[in-house]
Amino acid sequence: MGMLFYGATEDPIRIEDRALAHLKVAIATKLRRQESFTVSWQHPDGQARGRSTIWLHPSIPLRFVFDDAETPDLNPTWIQHLMLSASSSGGIILVDEMDEDSSPTDHDLG
Numbered sequence: 001m002g003m004l005f006y007g008a009t010e011d012p013i014r015i016e017d018r019a020l021a022h023l024k025v026a027i028a029t030k031l032r033r034q035e036s037f038t039v040s041w042q043h044p045d046g047q048a049r050g051r052s053t054i055w056l057h058p059s060i061p062l063r064f065v066f067d068d069a070e071t072p073d074l075n076p077t078w079i080q081h082l083m084l085s086a087s088s089s090g091g092i093i094l095v096d097e098m099d100e101d102s103s104p105t106d107h108d109l110g
Contacts, residue, residue, distance in 0.1 A: 005063040006054055013054075014044065017068045019094060024064050025074065026082035026092060031058045038091030053091070075099070 002020035003012035015023065023039070030037055040053040056062070078097050086092045 001067060003065040005061075005065065006056075007060050012065070013041075013052075015041070015094070017066050018072050018097070020064060020066060021072050022074060022078050022082060022097075023092070023094065025079050026086055027056060027062070029083065030086050031056065031062070034058050035086075037086045039094070040091060041094040 001014050002017040003014055004020065004023075005012050027039070036055065036057045038053050038055055040051060042051045043049060075097055077099060081095065081098065082092055
């Protein structure tokens with residue numbers, strides 16, 4: 001289980017390593033372009049029901065921590081979906097991994 005640390009908080013956002021690796025690519029690309037956007041996810045089991053959203057801005061510190069030392073093979077279709085959603089008014093909404101023939105559904109990836 002990976003962790004995303006955002007801003008000055010010491011409380012991580014827990015996201016499965018594979019999902020976090022794909023999310024990192026989408027986030028880094030947008031922030032490198034100096035673009036701000038939101039990221040939303042459903043709370044994982046063991047946390048209060050509901051969902052959260054954070055506003056990502058290039059000036060706010062961000063750190064990705066992975067349990068696995070190896071970078072997984074990345075799925076270009078999943079990254080493309082994340083990038084398209086990042087550019088929408090709703091921002092990135094974490095979804096299940098997909099292949100070229102599937103369509104995503106909102107899902108907790110934490």
